[in-house]
Amino acid sequence: MIAAASKPKSGWKEWKLGDLGVVVTGKTPSSNNPADFGNDIPFITPTDYKNYHKTASSAERLLSFAGADKLKNKILPAKSVMVTCIGSDMGKVALNTIPVVTNQQINSIIPDIKQVHPDFLYYTLIGSYDVLRSYGLAGTAVPIVNKTDFEGITVSMPPLPEQYAIAVVLSSLDDKIDLLHRQNKTLEGLAGALWRKVFIEETNPKWEESAVVGKNWTRF
Known part of the structure; x- marks a missing residue:
């Protein structure tokens, strides 16, 4: 289990990322099926993050509806939190505003809104950049955090009303x-x-x- 970035404050609780929603690792369509790419659903890769400040609504490449349908269990609804988890781009975070698909270098959380505010989770993971980087560099030539390890990362979260209040200020x-x-x-x-x-x-x-x-x- 990966340790949290810091000890929880009074009233806050430690959570594993896997308990805060559904974790999805992206997938790249086969290059043998060019018809899977088109102009319909953004297909996000770590390269696209250079164009994002916080939110993501576009990508350099897009899938066709047919291609996206083949990866329907990988489609992320709006307000999913997407984290790059391999290579030099590891630890970058974005929040999608429309349905998207990512490649396998990105682990994403579809937040359980009964447990966590998506914007608060975004800011929490922005603050966990060093934790992700240090874990990904441990014992491997290429830094990587796989899905299982990603789900095991612990973060500190306040009660939901406090999450909302903090998210409003930071979003502003x-x-x-x-x-x-x-x-x-x-x-x-x-x-x-x-x-x-x-x-x-x-x-x-x-x-x-x-x-x-x-x-x-x-x-x-």
Whole structure:
């Protein structure tokens, strides 16, 4: 059994991940059946996590409905908590907002909402990153946490009402962070558009080239 990241606080209880919901290890469709891939159900791999802040609603590859049907016991409903469990990407966590399928490098929990708030579980596993990494590196050339070991990881959880309260606060902060990221991207796009407009599309014909520190610069 993998130890919890810290001792439980007063009123909190230790739980095994396997007791907090259904653990699902993903699977990759056979490459011999290209029709299993299409444009319908996101097929998430660790590579996709670079595009996620907290939530996941898309992937670089998608399955067809026919392909997903072959893996129907691997389809994750919205609000499942997906954790990368092998290789250099181990320990990354995301929360899906639509039904998805993952590959075998990801273990996911379909939370039992009578026991755990999905967002609180997400933040708990974010905080367990070092525990996952240290366990995965123990005794293997390639770091890995298999399904059985993943189910045995223990985490500390408060009563459900407290989980909700904590999740609301942390989710609000995450929303603000996400908004700032999107605003930064918008400003970067505006700056790039302004640069193109002023210095490329509407170059002043009176400008002339001048050598400055060994490079050609344009000046009025």
